[in-house]
Structure formats: C-alpha cells, structure tokens
C-alpha cells in the first residue's frame with residue numbers, strides 16, 4: 001500500500017547537532033500510529049519538519065506520494081496535513097464557536113473575513129456546532145475560550161485541527177497538562193475519529209499509547225530505533241533497554 005505520509009532521509013541539524021537524523025517513516029492510510037521516545041529524542045522536531053514549521057536540512061517528505069518538502073505550512077494544510085492549533089496563544093478571547101467558524105472559513109478560503117466571523121452563514125455555524133457537539137463542547141460553545149478548563153481547551157484544539165478536514169492529523173502530546181482521568185477521555189475521542197483520518201500521535205503516557213496505537217515508532221537521539229506493532233515494541237529488548245527499561249508496566 002502507498003504510504004499516505006512518508007519521509008526519506010529526513011534530517012534537521014541545529015548548528016551541527018542533529019535533532020532528526022536520516023528518519024525514514026512510512027505511514028499507512030487510516031492507521032493510528034504513535035511516535036514515542038525519551039525527552040529530547042526529536043519528536044516535536046520531526047512534527048515541525050512534517051508540517052513545514054521547520055525547514056529540513058536534508059531529506060524528503062511525501063504526502064500521498066507528492067513531494068511537499070519545500071511547501072509552506074499552509075499549503076500542506078490545504079493538501080490535508082493538519083496538527084493541533086496552539087489555541088491558548090491564538091484565540092483566547094474568542095468563543096469556541098467563533099474559533100471553529102474561523103477554521104472552517106479558512107478551509108473554504110474565506111479567511112480574509114476574519115472580523116466578520118460572527119456574521120458567518122448558517123451552514124458554517126451549523127457545521128461548527130456539530131463539530132463541537134462531537135467532542136462535548138456544544139454546551140460551552142459561546143463561552144470565552146480562555147475561561148474554559150484546560151482539558152476543554154485541548155479538546156477545542158482537536159476540533160479546530162479537524163475543521164480543516166485533514167487526511168493526516170499530527171498530535172503532539174494532545175493530553176499534556178491534563179489530569180490523567182481526563183487525558184484518557186481525550187485519547188478515546190481521538191480513537192473514535194473516522195478511519196479516513198490517519199493519525200500520528202506523540203504521547204508519553206505508555207498506557208495511553210498502548211491503548212491507542214496500532215503501530216509504534218520509537219525515536220532516540222533523532223533516529224528511528226525501531227518501528228513495529230505494539231506487542232513487538234513492548235518485547236523489543238533494545239527498546240526496553242534504551243527507553244522503556246524504567247517503565248515497569250511495559
């Protein structure tokens with residue numbers, strides 16, 4: 001099967017230090033894949049290379065077979081590659097409804113109407129409310145985003161990323177900073193997303209990773225140590241030694 005997202009020899013050097021080194025990924029359409037590795041392994045760097053937030057030092061990124069290595073982030077979003085928004089920085093004073101309406105308008109090429117978002121057409125509002133409802137956010141749709149509990153804000157990030165109708169969704173620790181009870185709720189919501197969205201998830205909580213992932217890539221020192229099915233990863237002696245060794249429950 002042709003991978004929906006693929007990298008070949010992808011590298012990023014910060015003044016000679018390789019945060020990503022010769023990374024080869026091949027992510028199958030529809031799969032729930034996890035990217036794990038110790039702090040500083042290069043996971044966020046890799047996501048930044050995939051989204052175009054950082055320029056690659058070497059290597060190639062393909063999105064459904066198309067070389068997107070030199071495309072700017074917004075062009076990649078239009079081709080179906082999304083990540084979670086940093087909502088806390090972007091839209092604290094808007095309501096979730098306004099923010100999702102903006103994201104839908106952006107998808108439809110109407111982002112120039114930023115300040116007219118409140119006048120958005122009924123259809124757009126309808127879609128936005130449906131999307132909020134899917135994540136239990138319809139009840140807070142008209143509250144100020146900054147006043148929402150942090151867990152709700154992280155769910156809103158997901159709704160915003162999904163409003164772009166992505167084919168591939170990159171989630172960098174979507175449950176970070178959330179009490180463990182609620183983080184399971186977020187991961188379950190991600191797990192319920194339709195199969196036409198391929199997901200690459202970065203997560204440190206191994207219980208959540210093993211509950212969610214069908215495929216796991218382990219990154220260490222900017223390099224892929226191993227990639228495989230969760231049971232194979234859990235048994236892999238190198239993985240246990242280098243990364244998971246101290247995790248008693250794996």
Ligand SMILES: Nc1ncnc2c1ncn2[C@@H]1O[C@H](COP(=O)(O)OP(=O)(O)OP(=O)(O)O)[C@@H](O)[C@H]1O
Pocket residue numbers: 014019037038039040041042043044045046
């Ligand atoms: N802009 C930058 N300039 C210099 N070094 C950087 C830069 N961004 C990241 N690094 C370094 O690259 C390495 C990988 O960082 P990265 O944030 O990708 O790791 P990570 O796997 O996401 O870690 P964590 O699990 O803590 O989020 C780290 O050593 C980091 O200090």
Ligand SMILES: [Mg+2]
Pocket residue numbers: 043044045
């Ligand atoms: Mg990171």
